[in-house]
Amino acid sequence: MEITKINESKSQLEGFTKRLECSVEYHDGQFEDIWVEIGGPNAGNVTNSVDPWVVMLLPVAFTLGEPIETSEAIDQTLLQNLRSLQEIWSFWYPKFSPIEITANTTNRFPSSVKNKRSTASFFSGGVDSFHILANCTGPGRVIDLTGLITVWGFDVPLSKPNEFSIVRNSCDDVAASLSLESNVVATNIRSTRFGRANWGGLSHGCALASVGLLFSPTYEKVLIGSTHQIPDFQPWGSHVITDPLCSSSVCQIVHFGATENRVDKTRSLINFDPARRHLRVCWKEQAAGNCGKCSKCVRTMSTLHLFGNLNEFRTFDSSKFSLNMLAEVVLHNKNDESFICEINNEAKILGDLAIHEAATVALSRYRREERFRRLLKPILLPLNRLLRHAPYFWRFAK
Ligand SMILES: [Zn+2]
Numbered sequence: 378m379e380i381t382k383i384n385e386s387k388s389q390l391e392g393f394t395k396r397l398e399c400s401v402e403y404h405d406g407q408f409e410d411i412w413v414e415i416g417g418p419n420a421g422n423v424t425n426s427v428d429p430w431v432v433m434l435l436p437v438a439f440t441l442g443e444p445i446e447t448s449e450a451i452d453q454t455l456l457q458n459l460r461s462l463q464e465i466w467s468f469w470y471p472k473f474s475p476i477e478i479t480a481n482t483t484n485r486f487p488s489s490v491k492n493k494r495s496t497a498s499f500f501s502g503g504v505d506s507f508h509i510l511a512n513c514t515g516p517g518r519v520i521d522l523t524g525l526i527t528v529w530g531f532d533v534p535l536s537k538p539n540e541f542s543i544v545r546n547s548c549d550d551v552a553a554s555l556s557l558e559s560n561v562v563a564t565n566i567r568s569t570r571f572g573r574a575n576w577g578g579l580s581h582g583c584a585l586a587s588v589g590l591l592f593s594p595t596y597e598k599v600l601i602g603s604t605h606q607i608p609d610f611q612p613w614g615s616h617v618i619t620d621p622l623c624s625s626s627v628c629q630i631v632h633f634g635a636t637e638n639r640v641d642k643t644r645s646l647i648n649f650d651p652a653r654r655h656l657r658v659c660w661k662e663q664a665a666g667n668c669g670k671c672s673k674c675v676r677t678m679s680t681l682h683l684f685g686n687l688n689e690f691r692t693f694d695s696s697k698f699s700l701n702m703l704a705e706v707v708l709h710n711k712n713d714e715s716f717i718c719e720i721n722n723e724a725k726i727l728g729d730l731a732i733h734e735a736a737t738v739a740l741s742r743y744r745r746e747e748r749f750r751r752l753l754k755p756i757l758l759p760l761n762r763l764l765r766h767a768p769y770f771w772r773f774a775k
Pocket of ligand 1: 661669
């Protein structure tokens with residue numbers, strides 16, 4: 378794929394200031410325009426360089442096996458980092474190989490950035506985001522945070538402007554209460570070929586980092602909230618090993634909070650007022666609120682219930698919560714299993730037998746089903762291959 382053009386123009390969305398557009402030609406001859414719109418106090422101070430776009434395109438290039446070409450110069454440090462990043466991806470996913478990035482290189486530091494710059498964090502309103510704010514604002518902060526970046530087009534789709542409006546108001550309120558800048562970005566990336574890369578397992582860290590690099594003239598450091606705790610090193614799109622490898626000479630991407638698990642992070646929010654007013658963990662309905670039924674909602678409500686603070690968090694309806702919901706929660710993968718294990722371990726430490734029993738029911742059912750799936754795999758795989766091309770049956774051979 379070739380990055381043929383990067384354009385800047387006026388915004389086409391209400392509440393945004395500027396649009397940056399990247400034209401890409403793929404190896405099959407098809408063209409695609411990927412755009413980002415920027416709003417907030419720093420919209421006039423973003424980079425027009427190719428760096429963010431290469432990071433944004435890397436997961437899809439890696440997935441499709443297409444080298445990236447550009448006539449623009451890329452930051453030397455970033456190029457080296459992206460080679461290392463792909464080595465890790467191909468170790469995790471051996472059927473894919475690193476692709477070449479063909480470009481001239483430049484070292485952007487220090488001549489290209491003259492202003493004193495600061496630190497921003499991505500903010501979605503979830504536990505990981507609020508954990509950053511609880512640690513990086515106020516007395517005793519570990520990093521001096523000055524701005525938030527909220528993205529429309531990742532978890533809330535562009536087709537839901539009213540939902541994003543609620544999210545944006547909530548982010549603006551949190552930012553104002555903590556004297557932080559509220560930056561906002563909209564992008565069509567998930568409706569482009571980028572969607573062919575695995576969002577959870579591979580691409581969402583690069584999507585976030587690319588938006589962070591856009592703000593490199595304003596922020597020298599951009600934080601991404603961790604998902605898993607060290608030493609849980611299961612492959613994931615945003616990871617303590619891979620996120621820093623999206624850093625350039627002028628903007629460091631920091632994976633924050635990996636020393637704590639999700640239960641610890643939730644505990645850190647119990648007395649944090651912005652989180653009590655605005656905590657939003659649910660992506661199930663791609664909406665602004667919490668559904669109160671999905672696995673993410675149920676495990677967050679269970680953790681808050683374990684600490685005795687669920688009814689203080691206004692974005693959850695505590696009257697509809699019961700421990701049966703935890704016992705019946707459906708776990709889809711190792712990722713879900715690890716989060717329920719954390720709740721179970723904390724319940725044992727705190728001596729909460731009711732939560733321990735409910736979590737054990739959910740975990741036992743998942744492990745039973747996993748054993749059954751493993752037993753059936755040798756039978757189902759050949760059957761799947763056999764039926765894939767058979768008339769009518771191909772619909773079921775997935
Ligand atoms: Zn939910």
